[in-house]
Each structure stands twice: as structure tokens, then as C-alpha cells.
Amino acid sequence: MSLDSPKPRAVLPIRVYYEDTDTGGVVYYANYLRFFERARTEWLRSLGVDQRELAVREQVMFVVKEANVAYQRPARLDDQIDIHTRVTNISAASIVFEQSARCQAELLVSGQIKVCVVHAATFKPTRLSLSLRTLLEEARK
Amino acid sequence: MSLDSPKPRAVLPIRVYYEDTDTGGVVYYANYLRFFERARTEWLRSLGVDQRELAVREQVMFVVKEANVAYQRPARLDDQIDIHTRVTNISAASIVFEQSARCQAELLVSGQIKVCVVHAATFKPTRLSLSLRTLLEEARK
Amino acid sequence: MSLDSPKPRAVLPIRVYYEDTDTGGVVYYANYLRFFERARTEWLRSLGVDQRELAVREQVMFVVKEANVAYQRPARLDDQIDIHTRVTNISAASIVFEQSARCQAELLVSGQIKVCVVHAATFKPTRLSLSLRTLLEEARK
Amino acid sequence: MSLDSPKPRAVLPIRVYYEDTDTGGVVYYANYLRFFERARTEWLRSLGVDQRELAVREQVMFVVKEANVAYQRPARLDDQIDIHTRVTNISAASIVFEQSARCQAELLVSGQIKVCVVHAATFKPTRLSLSLRTLLEEARK
Numbered sequence: 001m002s003l004d005s006p007k008p009r010a011v012l013p014i015r016v017y018y019e020d021t022d023t024g025g026v027v028y029y030a031n032y033l034r035f036f037e038r039a040r041t042e043w044l045r046s047l048g049v050d051q052r053e054l055a056v057r058e059q060v061m062f063v064v065k066e067a068n069v070a071y072q073r074p075a076r077l078d079d080q081i082d083i084h085t086r087v088t089n090i091s092a093a094s095i096v097f098e099q100s101a102r103c104q105a106e107l108l109v110s111g112q113i114k115v116c117v118v119h120a121a122t123f124k125p126t127r128l129s130l131s132l133r134t135l136l137e138e139a140r141k
Numbered sequence: 142m143s144l145d146s147p148k149p150r151a152v153l154p155i156r157v158y159y160e161d162t163d164t165g166g167v168v169y170y171a172n173y174l175r176f177f178e179r180a181r182t183e184w185l186r187s188l189g190v191d192q193r194e195l196a197v198r199e200q201v202m203f204v205v206k207e208a209n210v211a212y213q214r215p216a217r218l219d220d221q222i223d224i225h226t227r228v229t230n231i232s233a234a235s236i237v238f239e240q241s242a243r244c245q246a247e248l249l250v251s252g253q254i255k256v257c258v259v260h261a262a263t264f265k266p267t268r269l270s271l272s273l274r275t276l277l278e279e280a281r282k
Numbered sequence: 283m284s285l286d287s288p289k290p291r292a293v294l295p296i297r298v299y300y301e302d303t304d305t306g307g308v309v310y311y312a313n314y315l316r317f318f319e320r321a322r323t324e325w326l327r328s329l330g331v332d333q334r335e336l337a338v339r340e341q342v343m344f345v346v347k348e349a350n351v352a353y354q355r356p357a358r359l360d361d362q363i364d365i366h367t368r369v370t371n372i373s374a375a376s377i378v379f380e381q382s383a384r385c386q387a388e389l390l391v392s393g394q395i396k397v398c399v400v401h402a403a404t405f406k407p408t409r410l411s412l413s414l415r416t417l418l419e420e421a422r423k
Numbered sequence: 424m425s426l427d428s429p430k431p432r433a434v435l436p437i438r439v440y441y442e443d444t445d446t447g448g449v450v451y452y453a454n455y456l457r458f459f460e461r462a463r464t465e466w467l468r469s470l471g472v473d474q475r476e477l478a479v480r481e482q483v484m485f486v487v488k489e490a491n492v493a494y495q496r497p498a499r500l501d502d503q504i505d506i507h508t509r510v511t512n513i514s515a516a517s518i519v520f521e522q523s524a525r526c527q528a529e530l531l532v533s534g535q536i537k538v539c540v541v542h543a544a545t546f547k548p549t550r551l552s553l554s555l556r557t558l559l560e561e562a563r564k
Contacts, residue, residue: 018163018164018165018169019163019169019171021163021164022159022160022162022163022164023159023162023163023164023165023166023167023217023218024159024164025164026164028159028160030160076164077164
């Protein structure tokens with residue numbers, strides 16, 4: 001890895017607001033997928049990957065193909081949680097992220113999210129550009 | 142009004158699910174704007190207005206310009222509420238809806254929502270087509 | 283199964299509204315978990331299980347422990363989709379649901395959702411009451 | 424105002440993610456109410472007001488009674504917007520916030536939000552405690 005490769009943003013802090021909770025008193029289960037997406041977006045942005053630009057200029061989008069999530073403990077209103085993100089696999093057309101939500105050291109939720117690249121208009125699968133794949137490979141090291 | 146004019150759908154029943162509530166034990170305040178939009182969509186659909194088709198074929202979209210909402214009583218998980226919708230004003234480029242959420246006879250939330258027509262790509266204001274305006278005027282009678 | 287056992291509601295129709303979509307032009311991936319929860323709630327309600335009452339009277343709540351979701355095709359604004367729900371496993375403290383979102387006959391999204399029973403205040407795991415377990419066993423047949 | 428009064432946090436930066444947008448390509452209109460609530464929460468937190476503690480210890484909650492929102496321009500994916508918050512009126516039982524969403528200097532959305540204090544269990548209106556009211560009065564100066 002060259003000395004000046006960008007380093008991905010591995011941890012995104014997120015505050016829990018009313019909108020995130022439900023009447024059970026905890027964060028609603030679907031909302032961790034929102035948190036995970038925010039963290040993947042910031043992970044990509046920290047590498048210089050701008051998804052809006054990708055959609056407009058290269059006509060490609062990332063879409064989630066699989067999400068496998070395990071819920072250990074609930075988060076509650078006002079909790080300050082951290083979303084941890086790393087890439088565990090990269091292939092010609094997909095990226096696998098390992099992500100977790102933690103409150104202080106405690107694991108709340110973990111997930112494995114498989115993302116593919118598709119044409120923005122047709123949603124047909126396509127391949128990662130070589131430059132993007134190289135960038136992601138470097139970031140994983 | 143001619144005998145065969147379509148009649149708008151004035152009441153949309155909505156069930157309250159976990160996703161709609163917050164840790165206060167009630168429906169989160171922003172979600173009534175979702176309920177109101179569902180009801181405006183069904184009101185329009187009952188008149189034969191298909192918003193996806195409008196966007197694709199005529200390149201126009203409805204966007205909300207003003208939302209004035211008053212909250213009287215909370216709804217809770219599993220409540221069956223009704224969204225009432227009627228049009229109170231139509232001009233060349235905008236429609237004003239009066240909407241309310243009710244549980245049985247009780248008023249929960251009322252709102253006045255002003256909607257305008259814009260070009261789908263530029264978001265520049267445009268005018269209602271004559272056919273659409275005529276349809277809405279008939280529906281209001 | 284006795285002749286008068288209630289039958290679970292296996293299919294819930296859901297209309298896609300603006301709130302469900304994202305700027306990619308399709309339903310946002312986390313929102314299928316909302317749709318799946320609505321369908322599980324109606325499945326339970328059709329058997330006479332009222333979650334609000336369970337929380338208040340028996341101090342128990344269902345919480346999701348695992349969600350494994352595979353995304354095949356996107357749904358779009360105004361699509362009318364069906365959420366299919368069935369139970370594939372019941373143990374002392376958990377229920378596994380197989381769920382899918384379909385548009386006409388086409389599979390969009392499938393998921394396997396494991397739900398556990400917890401004390402409403404402490405979120406500590408507990409066991410299904412015998413009456414509830416019997417009801418669910420009958421429904422699965 | 425004494426020299427050591429806390430100063431409220433007047434501006435909250437918010438990044439627009441996929442979850443915030445809709446198929447029109449812009450931030451969904453209801454989501455500005457979420458952004459406004461995040462900003463009111465941070466405004467209160469910066470004064471030392473912890474809403475979860477208020478709910479548990481004093482059995483009071485803030486609830487929105489009125490929201491009047493005007494939409495000028497849309498925000499889009501990846502936009503970095505700022506939510507501006509200030510208090511314009513304080514009475515025995517309510518607070519009025521003026522809030523706006525801006526992108527760089529440009530006004531996107533403005534709102535006037537009236538918040539009341541209620542008992543956490545009954546949702547019956549109550550009065551601001553003297554200490555809370557004094558704190559808010561100082562913050563408004």
C-alpha cells in the first residue's frame with residue numbers, strides 16, 4: 001500500500017433520537033440498516049467515493065443484495081452509539097461489509113451486508129470499475 | 142357535476158404499527174405527514190390520477206410547499222385511525238388540502254397542506270394542466 | 283387441527299408510497315423490514331394475538347433476534363406488493379418466520395426473521411406461554 | 424445573563440443520506456420534521472437538558488402541538504445542510520422554536536414549532552418547572 005492511500009473511516013458515531021425509537025422503548029430494528037448505510041456511505045466518502053457523482057457520471061449505483069443482522073442488545077433514546085465498518089470480501093461485482101453497532105464497548109447489533117453494483121437506470125448488475133476495485137482492495141489491507 | 146364524474150376517496154383507514162411509534166409510546170409527530178401523503182395519493186388515485194405516470198409522461202410532480210399541522214391527541218400502537226382528506230382551494234399552480242387523523246370520532250391531528258406542481262427534473266413551478274384542474278374542480282364540488 | 287382454529291393471515295397487500303422510496307427510484311432496503319413487521323403483526327392479530335395487550339397484561343414483547351434478507355428485484359412507487367408470511371419453526375422462546383415481498387407473481391425480497399419473547403421492562407428473554415405456543419403450533423399446521 | 428450561563432447550540436449540521444430521500448430525487452418532506460427535532464434535542468442538550476432523564480425523573484415530556492413548515496428548495500443526496508434553531512417565545516407551558524434548514528447560505532425549509540410539556544404517562548399538559556423556564560429564558564437572551 002502506498003504511503004498516501006486514503007484510509008477508510010472505520011467508525012461513525014450516531015446519536016439515538018426519538019425518530020429512531022419505537023414504543024418498546026428501544027431503537028426500531030429496521031433502523032440499524034439505516035445506521036449501517038450511513039456508515040458505509042461515510043466509509044466510501046472517506047476514500048473519495050461520491051455516490052451521487054457515481055450515479056450521474058458513471059450511471060452506477062450500489063444496491064444491497066443481502067443483509068444478515070443479529071440483534072444482541074437494544075439501544076435507547078439519547079444513547080451515543082458507534083457503527084464499525086470494514087470490508088471482508090471484494091469480487092468483480094460485489095463487496096461484503098462487516099458492520100456492528102456498539103455502545104461504549106458493548107456489542108448491540110452485528111451485520112454482514114453484501115452490496116452489488118448495478119446500472120442506475122436498469123438496475124442490471126454490472127462490474128466494479130478497475131479504479132474503484134483497486135481503491136477498495138487497498139482500503140481493505 | 143356530471144353523473145359519471147369519479148368521486149374522490151375521502152377517508153383512508155390506517156393501522157398504527159411499531160414503525161410509526163416512538164419511545165414516548167405514541168405515533169411520532171413527523172409520521173402524520175406520511176399518513177397525510179398516503180391519503181392524498183389515494184384521493185388522487187381514486188380520481189384516476191397516477192403520480193408515477195404524471196412524472197414519466199408529463200414530467201410533472203406534486204411537491205408540498207406548506208404544511209401546517211396541529212396535534213390534539215396522540216395515537217398509539219395498534220390504533221385504527223382514519224385520514225380524512227378534502228380539497229379547499231385550487232389555483233393555477235397549487236392545491237390546498239384539509240386533512241385530519243381521527244380515531245373513531247375523536248380528532249387527533251389536523252393539517253392544511255399546500256401542494257404545487259413542478260417540473261420533475263428542475264423542480265421549477267409549473268401550472269396544472271387544464272384537464273387535471275377540471276378534474277380536481279369537479280371533485281371538490 | 284380442530285375445525286374452529288383461527289387461520290393466520292398469510293398475505294398482506296401493501297401499496298408503495300413516496301415515503302417508502304429513495305432517490306435511487308426504488309423502495310429503500312430497510313423498509314422491507316417494516317413491511318415484514320406489519321405482516322407479522324397482522325398474522326398474529328388474525329390469530330387473536332394483540333401485542334399491545336401482551337405488553338400491558340403479560341409484560342412480554344416480541345423482539346427480533348435475527349433478520350436475514352435477500353434482495354432480488356426492486357419495487358417502485360405505486361407498486362402493489364404482497365407480503366407472504368408463514369412460520370417455519372417454534373421453540374420454547376422463539377419463532378422463525380419465512381417472509382417474502384412479491385409483486386404479482388414475481389419475488390422481490392425474501393427474509394427469514396427470528397423473533398424472541400422478552401420481558402417488556404427488562405428485555406430479558408422469557409418463554410412463550412403455553413397457550414400462545416399451542417396457538418402458534420396450530421397455526422403452523 | 425450571568426457569565427457562566429450555558430449557550431444553546433444554534434446550528435446542527437446534517438448530512439443527507441439515502442434514507443432521507445424519495446424517488447423524486449429530493450429529501451422527503453416529512454423528514455425535515457425529523458431534522459428539526461434532532462436540532463431541538465441538541466439545543467436542549469447543550470443547555471444541560473436531558474430528555475430521557477426528564478421523562479424518568481420528573482415524568483415530563485416535550486410534545487409538539489403545532490408545526491408550520493414552508494418548503495422553498497429541495498435538498499438532495501449527500502448535501503450537507505445546517506439546521507438553525509432559536510426560541511422565540513416561552514410561556515408557562517409551551518416553547519416556540521423558529522427553525523430552518525439551509526444549504527450553504529440558501530434557505531431550504533423554515534418552520535415554527537410549538538412544543539408543550541406533558542406528563543409522560545397521561546399526556547396531560549403541565550407547566551415548565553421554574554428552573555427549566557429560567558434556563559430557557561436565559562438561553563433566549
